[in-house]
Each structure stands twice: as C-alpha cells, then as structure tokens.
Amino acid sequence: MSVSINLDQVSHHSSSAKHPPRSPLTTHYSLTPALKARLATPLKIGTVEVQSRVLQSPLSGVTDLVFRRLVRRYAPQSMMYTEMVSAAELHHMRKLPKVMEVDPDERPISIQLFDRRPEFLAEAAKKAVDQGADTIDINMGCPVNKITKNGGGSSLLKDPDNAARIIETVSTAVSVPVTAKTRIGWSENDINAVKFARRLESAGIQMLTLHGRTRSQGYNGTADWSWIAKVKQALSVPVIANGDIFSVDAAINCLEQTQADGVMCSRGTLGYPFLVGEIDHFLKTGKHLPPPTIVERLRCAQEHLVMLAEYKGKSGIRQARKHMAWYAKGFDGAAELREKLCRIESVEEGCGLLEQVITVISPQLCSHSYRKTAIV
Numbered sequence: 387m388s389v390s391i392n393l394d395q396v397s398h399h400s401s402s403a404k405h406p407p408r409s410p411l412t413t414h415y416s417l418t419p420a421l422k423a424r425l426a427t428p429l430k431i432g433t434v435e436v437q438s439r440v441l442q443s444p445l446s447g448v449t450d451l452v453f454r455r456l457v458r459r460y461a462p463q464s465m466m467y468t469e470m471v472s473a474a475e476l477h478h479m480r481k482l483p484k485v486m487e488v489d490p491d492e493r494p495i496s497i498q499l500f501d502r503r504p505e506f507l508a509e510a511a512k513k514a515v516d517q518g519a520d521t522i523d524i525n526m527g528c529p530v531n532k533i534t535k536n537g538g539g540s541s542l543l544k545d546p547d548n549a550a551r552i553i554e555t556v557s558t559a560v561s562v563p564v565t566a567k568t569r570i571g572w573s574e575n576d577i578n579a580v581k582f583a584r585r586l587e588s589a590g591i592q593m594l595t596l597h598g599r600t601r602s603q604g605y606n607g608t609a610d611w612s613w614i615a616k617v618k619q620a621l622s623v624p625v626i627a628n629g630d631i632f633s634v635d636a637a638i639n640c641l642e643q644t645q646a647d648g649v650m651c652s653r654g655t656l657g658y659p660f661l662v663g664e665i666d667h668f669l670k671t672g673k674h675l676p677p678p679t680i681v682e683r684l685r686c687a688q689e690h691l692v693m694l695a696e697y698k699g700k701s702g703i704r705q706a707r708k709h710m711a712w713y714a715k716g717f718d719g720a721a722e723l724r725e726k727l728c729r730i731e732s733v734e735e736g737c738g739l740l741e742q743v744i745t746v747i748s749p750q751l752c753s754h755s756y757r758k759t760a761i762v
C-alpha cells in the first residue's frame with residue numbers, strides 16, 4: 387500500500403477543521419505580568435498541590451494510560467484524568483477495568499467516576515483511591531443519552547439535591563479531595579451554572595471544572611466562557627475553564643476573560659499530545675515552544691500505535707486507528723494517509739504507512755512545523 391504526497395502543497399494547518407479557530411493565528415495574546423503572577427503559584431485542590439495550571443481532560447476512549455504517558459512527557463507536572471469509569475459497573479465487577487489503571491509513578495492523577503447513586507460512587511471512589519487517585523472527579527457533564535437517562539452525567543444539573551448528596555457522600559468516604567466537572571446548564575433556556583456550582587461548593591467540592599457549553603449543545607457551537615467568569619467570581623475553590631482550548635493563544639485569552647485558576651484541554655489534544663505542555667511552558671516562561679515538525683508528529687503516531695498494541699493487544703490496534711487519523715493532518719496527501727490508517731490491522735502495517743510518508747517528506751519537511759489550532 388503506498389501513499390502519495392505532494393511536496394509542493396504542504397500546508398501548515400489542517401484543512402479539515404470543522405470550525406474556524408477561536409483566535410486567528412495573527413492574534414497573539416501575551417502573558418501579562420499580572421496573569422503570570424496570578425498563575426505562578428501551585429494549583430491547590432484541597433490538600434493536593436499541582437505545579438501546573440493546565441490540565442488534560444478526561445476523554446472517554448482516549449485518555450488511557452498510554453495517551454497520558456505521551457501527554458505527560460511534555461507536561462510532567464500537569465493533572466491528568468482517566469476516562470470516565472462507571473461506578474455501577476465497578477460495583478458488579480470482580481476485576482478492575484482497564485480504564486481505571488494508572489502507572490504506579492503517575493502523578494498527579496484524578497480518576498473520574500459517573501453514576502447517580504451516592505453510595506455506588508462512594509464505593510467506587512474508595513477503589514479509585516486504592517488505585518492511586520490523588521483526587522476523585524465526579525462526572526456531571528456527560529451529554530450522552532445512555533448516561534443521562536440513568537440520572538448520571540449532565541442530568542445531575544437538573545437534580546442539584548442529588549448532585550450535592552453525591553459530593554457529601556463521596557467526600558465522607560475518601561480522604562482525597564473530591565472535585566466535579568460539569569456544563570453551564572441543561573439547555574440554553576436552563577442555564578444554572580452559578581447556582582449549581584455554589585451548591586456543589588457547599589456540599590464539599592474542592593475544585594470545579596466548567597465546560598462552557600450546555601448539555602443540548604453537545605460539542606457544537608462555541609463555548610461561552612462568560613459563564614465560567616461568573617462561576618469563578620461566585621466560588622472560593624479553584625475553577626478550571628474548559629471548552630475550545632485549542633492553542634496557547636486560546637488558553638491565555640480564556641484565562642484573561644474568565645480569571646479562572648487554570649485551563650483544561652480536551653479535543654485540542656487529539657492527535658496532538660503536545661498541547662498541554664505547550665500551554666504549561668508558555669505560562670511558566672512567557673515563551674512559545676517551537677511546534678513539533680510533521681515528522682515529529684508522525685513519529686509520535688508510530689510510538690502511540692506500538693504502545694497501544696503492547697498495552698491492549700488487538701483491541702489496541704483498533705483503537706489506534708482513530709488516533710492515527712488525528713495525527714495525519716497538516717500536509718497535502720494527509721487525507722489519503724488517514725483513509726488507510728483508519729483500516730490498519732497490525733502495528734507493522736500502521737508503522738509502515740507512516741514510515742513511507744516520513745521517508746518521502748524527510749528531509750524536505752523536517753523543518754516544517756504544524757501547530758494545531760482547531761478541532762481535530
């Protein structure tokens with residue numbers, strides 16, 4: 387299987403971005419002394435101190451131990467989250483699910499749980515602490531029907547009493563800080579972020595991550611950071627801004643607009659495990675790291691594939707297909723490569739396809755960089 391690429395048509399930016407980047411490349415937000423000073427101290431999540439203000443979000447089907455290893459290479463001090471873990475499934479399982487596995491030296495790490503029943507969540511939280519969780523995060527933002535129809539995820543926005551009970555029960559069950567991640571409301575007509583956040587704070591959360599979209603929005607439209615600013619003003623515990631953080635500029639802009647205590651990266655990291663580290667570096671130094679070259683990104687894709695196959699076997703290869711496609715962006719011919727990567731059956735096949743491209747584009751493109759600026 388061969389891949390043809392046109393070296394005259396190299397573009398620096400993904401042509402397949404579904405939405406324009408929030409901040410055009412020409413807009414550069416600088417790190418003002420005030421912002422630098424405000425974020426120079428550790429992020430305090432109850433008793434846990436984190437030396438970075440940039441967090442890697444929980445992403446179901448993505449943020450497994452392998453992905454987190456890659457992100458951590460560039461952002462060793464950042465807080466990372468497991469994929470969300472079902473407290474109900476955990477209750478019935480004898481063996482711990484793979485989504486709950488963390489590397490023994492992986493710090494700081496939060497295990498995210500979902501369900502509607504406080505006692506199931508408390509039981510799951512104890513197991514998560516045994517696994518090494520530094521904090522327990524409760525998912526109150528997932529929009530997926532399968533989760534919300536059972537009263538979990540974002541449907542808790544409609545049941546603040548139960549959401550508060552969950553936080554109280556889990557906080558009593560474990561000694562590590564309990565945090566929550568939620569959205570600004572159920573729908574455009576039902577935005578209750580401030581009231582809901584205050585309720586969770588009274589119940590004992592030690593940090594809140596707020597995704598600036600409603601449940602009805604899913605992942606569409608732009609995140610409304612103004613609600614994050616309002617919630618930040620209303621709470622004493624740290625508030626982390628989430629939604630549309632696809633670049634260093636977006637992170638700085640968001641931190642300025644919201645005055646949040648940190649930012650959490652999500653879709654911006656798909657096929658781009660460099661993002662959390664890039665933002666962290668900028669916040670600490672005021673300097674931009676050079677973006678990875680296309681060759682570096684494709685080498686990272688190869689490594690990701692090998693690691694996933696080692697960790698999960700055949701299912702790791704199936705899972706790697708989407709990751710490979712996310713990496714194959716930013717040069718003409720990438721679409722053809724993506725199409726082939728989406729069907730790989732083995733590590734050799736995937737690495738071979740990537741190697742062909744690397745061989746063709748090196749050394750001409752070794753210096754061509756690609757910085758992700760928009761959604762996958």
Ligand SMILES: Cc1cc2nc3c(=O)[nH]c(=O)nc-3n(C[C@H](O)[C@H](O)[C@H](O)COP(=O)(O)O)c2cc1C
Pocket residue numbers: 443444445446447448468469470498525527528567597605609628629630631632650651652653654
């Ligand atoms: C593939 C995918 C999986 C996700 N899985 C989770 C999850 O397990 N737990 C969670 O709290 N949010 C999850 N989210 C939501 C993200 O963490 C984040 O809140 C959302 O994508 C908004 O940020 P963004 O606009 O920067 O992508 C997921 C999002 C995506 C796209």
